Amino acid sequence: MFKSIVLPVVLLGVATTAVADEGQWQPHQLPQLKSELKRIGITMPAEKLADLTRHPMSAMVSLGGCSASFVSPNGLVVTNHHCAYGAIQRNSTPEKNYIINGFLAKTRAEELPGGPNTLVYVTEKLENVTERVLKGLSPSMSGRERHELVESRIKALVAECETDKSVRCSVPAFHRGLEYYRIKQLMIRDVRLVYAPSDRIGNFGGDIDNYEWPRQTGDYSFLRAYVGPDGRPADPSPNNVPYKSKDFLVVSAEGLKNGDPILLAGYPGRTSRYKLPSEIRFARDVDFPAKVDSITADLSVISAATMGNPAWDVRYASVAKSLNNVLKKTQGLLDGFARKDIAAIKDVQDAEFRAWHKQHGANGPKNLLAELDTVIAQDMAQSRQEAAWLEATHSDLLRSARTLYRLALERQKPDAQRETGYQERDLSFIKARLTRLEQSFVPSVDEARYGAALARYARLDAKVRPQGLDALLPAPAALNAMVKSSELGDTAKRLAWIGKDPEAFRKSNDPFIQLAVRLHDTGMVLENRRSEIDGNLERVIPQYMSAVIAWKKSQGKPVYPDANSTLRVTYGTVAPYSPRDGLVKGPFTTVEGIVEKATSKDPFIVPAPLLEAIKQKRYGVFKDAALGTVPVNFLSSADTTGGNSGSAVMNKRGELVGLNFDSTYESITKDWYFDSEITRAIHVDIRYMLWLMKEVDGADNLLKEMTIKYPKK
Known part of the structure; x- marks a missing residue:
């Protein structure tokens, strides 16, 4: 069971009225947001969402850089294609290229090893350890002395928690060091690749469409977590058995429509919402331009050095994919900073804060x-x-x-x-x-x-x-x-x-x-x-x-910590947006868009079975009544960032309706400043996934394993 969480006094009065859909909330904060959740139409009790031992939060897992969720009681995990890319690449050769051709295990015996870097983390326990980390620190310490003492206390807390190699513990900082929580996670070391569509589905549009809208990308894959016969994590072995997850998500093929509420849960990586104007200018003018130049040059070298050698190209596929993703995000941040002067916006906020602090901060530290x-x-x-x-x-x-x-x-x-x-x-x-x-x-x-x-x-x-x-x-x-x-x-x-x-x-x-x-x-x-x-x-x-x-609380504004790779919940609605005057985008794309983009060259090559299924309109129960076809991707106003890849997108009842995998290009600066008018997350619609599994890839074994709610006839 999770220990009760005692919050510092400064956080007990966090405002219950959020602005727009901003906020990557710690689960225990959700009861404070009851009115907001009710406003957008979420019917699940906030107290239930705050309890990590109950559905649906107990089904959420981390892959150590991506998010995922259990979708069956037998350790079946769904996540993004790009999150499973390392496992796909590891098992690929020029002769058996699962990147291009996709992979499906029809039986558990056919499932492939994910490799030592493919891990599943199941959160078991969370406790506030702020006092144990910070108690008695002397103001006279040098910075290094203080840092090393804090690090030694964190290591002691971790060692105390890690009773065996089945668990992995961490003590991340929240609010840039104001709070510390110890998190205990079951670390499952035998994770196998179950199913991944062709890269021409899972990465359709490639780097050209990355962070762009409209998208038509089937960014999903399935893994399975295995443990020893005793039910505890074990090294990979033929004797291991599927992990019996305490909970799993029910899949809803009933679909969403514009304006419907969604919940999103996962492990977002890093945001910088509380950075100072000087830090933004440093990133904008110095750090990010240098990073763009360096990555661009590195990718050019990799391309030239691997050209003409398919085996080398496969070896560096994952490296290049990761670099391209960082490059486009960093360039998007620069473009976003150029489009909207976030530093100037922060200047105004900083001036307001400093004026407030001068009047109300007398009891705080001088200078x-x-x-x-x-x-x-x-x-x-x-x-x-x-x-x-x-x-x-x-x-x-x-x-x-x-x-x-x-x-x-x-x-x-x-x-x-x-x-x-x-x-x-x-x-x-x-x-x-x-x-x-x-x-x-x-x-x-x-x-x-x-x-x-x-x-x-x-x-x-x-x-x-x-x-x-x-x-x-x-x-x-x-x-x-x-x-x-x-x-x-x-x-x-x-x-x-x-x-x-x-x-x-x-x-x-x-x-x-x-x-x-x-x-x-x-x-x-x-x-x-x-x-x-x-x-x-x-x-x-x-x-x-x-x-x-304290300043934000006095204004009734939301107070949530920057993302730090720990479990967070965000919410929003299915919503279009207007990136510029006279243009409205979204909120859905359809399989017809795949045909419109199809060419004979990567990254817009479409597998023949998929083209055939679209042209024959074999849509079945996955046809959206309003759209008249199968939806592929959709937009929501949820607050996400890197690390949210693979996060479960749920409907108002907590049922799985999609997977988060990207953001629009105009949204990239949300890591620094949340603009509710243009910030949109991109999700793959569960109906497209299920339709592909049935009509294109023949993954009937997985469809039978999951609990799926189909639309009423």
């Missing part, structure tokens, strides 16, 4: 805002050096060598004193990353990428290049010989370095291990400086957030 501005400036300056470091070390071989050497150094310490990410609990993840490299690595491609990154680094202003780093880096001309003589490209030899002591690394002749050893001290200087800055941020930002919450 808070001056300190805040100082530490934010330090953070931005440090971020530029860290970005330069990433360019200077942009190699999978070097990244592996640095991880292995750091692991060797950390294992000289008691486990509790090791850096987070290098404790015994992290060893399986390190091994998984090092093993996963064999599916997404080609030596000559890594050489080309690193050479180009070093050239980009050399063009950076000397002021942002970490002191002393230039002299430690290899000449681009030396990379070919380094790659050829390194043994780290071999998975077995790479893994064999785990467990060796630091002296073995220092004596190694492997050029990438030598480089990792050479770079270590400079890297630690950066890391220690980051600890100092983070400690100061962790001291000042929570004080600022406490004041901001």
Whole structure:
């Protein structure tokens, strides 16, 4: 059972009247939003939604970067196609290309291993541990001392929680360090690929349509969670059995219409709603343009280096897909900042807050805002050096060598004193990353990428290049010989370095291990400086957030923490939008749009069975009465971000009606500022999924396994 949650006094009076559909709410906050949920037509009691042990919240799971939900009592999980892409790619070869051809296991024996990076996390327990993390911190501590003490307390809380390797615990910060919650999750390690449509369905439109509307993308896949015969998580084994989930979502094929309410639950990654104007300008003018340039150049190198080699193209498919997604989102943020001056909007809000704080903040710490501005400036300056470091070390071989050497150094310490990410609990993840490299690595491609990154680094202003780093880096001309003589490209030899002591690394002749050893001290200087800055941020930002919450509460505005990869609930309605004067988009697209976009070239190639089903209008019960055809995607006003991919979209009764997978291009800036007029999330309609499963891919076994409510005749 979940322990009761005691909120800080500052949050007890959170306003119950939200503005528009803004807010990524912690489940326990939902009873405060009863009037809002009732206003849009949600019939489920808010108290039920707040209880993580009851339907529907008990069916929600995390994939560690994406969201998902159980849809049968036998561990069947539905998520996005792009969230299962790693598992699809892992099992694909040029001869058996499941990316292009899709995959369906008609029996459980045919299900394919998802690989060590494919995990399912089931939240079991949540408790407020703010006092245990923050109690007794001295104002006289340096930033680094404070940060390290907080980290040590968090590690102790995690160690206390992780009684065996079946669970994974975390202690994330909320409201930028004002609160901390300990979250205990069952970690299922045997996850198998069950069904994925062709990429020409699951990624129809590709990067061209990414973040665009209208969309016609069937972005869904099915996985299955397996456990040992005793019902507990176990390493992958033929003896394992499907996980018996405590709850699962009923699927509703009854559909939605414009204006209908929806609930959305998942694990959104990161938002920056409470950033200062100076932080927005730094992102807009410095950080994001540099990121766009770097990713664009890297993708160009990958494309050139893999051209003409299908096997290499498959190996880097997932890498390129991820980079393209980040690129389009980052460029979308820049375009959004250009379209609407969010920094100027924040200037007005910041001025209003500072005026309010001057009048009402007398009981708070003196010089808070001056300190805040100082530490934010330090953070931005440090971020530029860290970005330069990433360019200077942009190699999978070097990244592996640095991880292995750091692991060797950390294992000289008691486990509790090791850096987070290098404790015994992290060893399986390190091994998984090092093993996963064999599916997404080609030596000559890594050489080309690193050479180009070093050239980009050399063009950076000397002021942002970490002191002393230039002299430690290899000449681009030396990379070919380094790659050829390194043994780290071999998975077995790479893994064999785990467990060796630091002296073995220092004596190694492997050029990438030598480089990792050479770079270590400079890297630690950066890391220690980051600890100092983070400690100061962790001291000042929570004080600022406490004041901001009090200010917003005085205005009756919603108060919710920025997204931080923990379970959140948002709500909204099916709704069109107007991106510019005279143009209205949405809220539904249909299968006819697929035919309209079809060409003979990727990413608009349509599988022949799908075209045939559309042309023959074999729509059956999945035909929408108003549209006269099968809906594919729909828009809602729900508040989402990265990490919400795969999130369950539910109707007013908590039944599954779709999956979240994207946002419109105009909505990308919602991570920084929520504009209710144009912010829209994009979802795949469950009716399109079910129709494809029945009429195109023949997934009758899965249709029978799920509990589906069909429209009344």
